[in-house]
Amino acid sequence: MDVFGLLGNPVGHSLSPPMHEAAYDELGLEARYVTFEPEPADIAAAIDGAEALGITGLNVTIPFKRDVLESVEADELATRIGAVNTIDFTGETPTGHNTDAVGALRALRDHDVTVEDARAVVVGAGGAGRAIAFGLADAGATVAIANRTESTAHDLAADVPNATGHGLETDELADLLADADVLVNATSVGMEEHATPVPAEALHGELAVLDAVYRPLETRLLRDAADAGATTVDGAWMLLYQGVEALELWTGRDAPVDAMNETLRAHL
Ligand code: SKM
Known part of the structure; x- marks a missing residue:
């Protein structure tokens, strides 16, 4: 089973879990999307831990989008923006991207x-x-x-x-x-x-x-x-498409945009 998640503090309000899990259901992927709320001082340890645990991918939200730059190999766009919202653990080292x-x-x-x-x-x-x-x-x-x-x-x-x-x-x-x-x-x-x-x-x-x-x-x-x-x-479109881009990056599959959008809007 693949485990994906969101790293932030706080994360209780996030609609990423239902949105991504709707996509896994639609694609027939055996996967879960969970939230993690580390203390700011523990962010580097959290990423090392995620890698050690075999987590496939993480989204990153406030207040950690800049902090995680030090723990990943950021791509060109994320480096220029100075913020990462998507980490991919499927390669040799964790890579950082910005799908916002x-x-x-x-x-x-x-x-x-x-x-x-x-x-x-x-x-x-x-x-x-x-x-x-x-x-x-x-x-x-x-x-x-x-x-x-x-x-x-x-x-x-x-x-x-x-x-x-x-x-x-x-x-x-x-x-x-x-x-x-x-x-x-x-x-x-x-x-x-x-x-x-x-x-x-x-x-x-x-x-x-x-x-x-x-x-x-x-x-x-x-x-x-x-x-x-x-x-x-409205802002749900931006949340939807940053999630669509992250899912496609992690899985290499076309995201089921309509299913993700319907689930997102059902939760708003
Ligand atoms: O960049 C996104 C992040 O990937 C997920 C998110 C959320 O679940 O609330 C919000 C934005 O920061």
């Missing part, structure tokens, strides 16, 4: 959003923002990164091709959005019911808006975006 970037791209493309040549605004320069900014830029988009701490946006923009860094002042954001085709919220703003990272007045009908927040599924940002006539993509 491709997850965001696939979520957008699945909704007929063209990312090549898009003018994108990414709000947030933390872990998710970094992955999404690199993903969009690698796909050919021009990326404006807006962050509450402006210097963090500038630092990230210096690493990402075709990117600029900005603060979150309303006027500057409105100017950026007026010319944009894609907006991604990569902050946690929106998890509280009425909060939004972007004023409704700055949204318009030519935008596609992806919100990385998936609880609630319909955030205030997505409601405002729909009211403005924009295309909306």
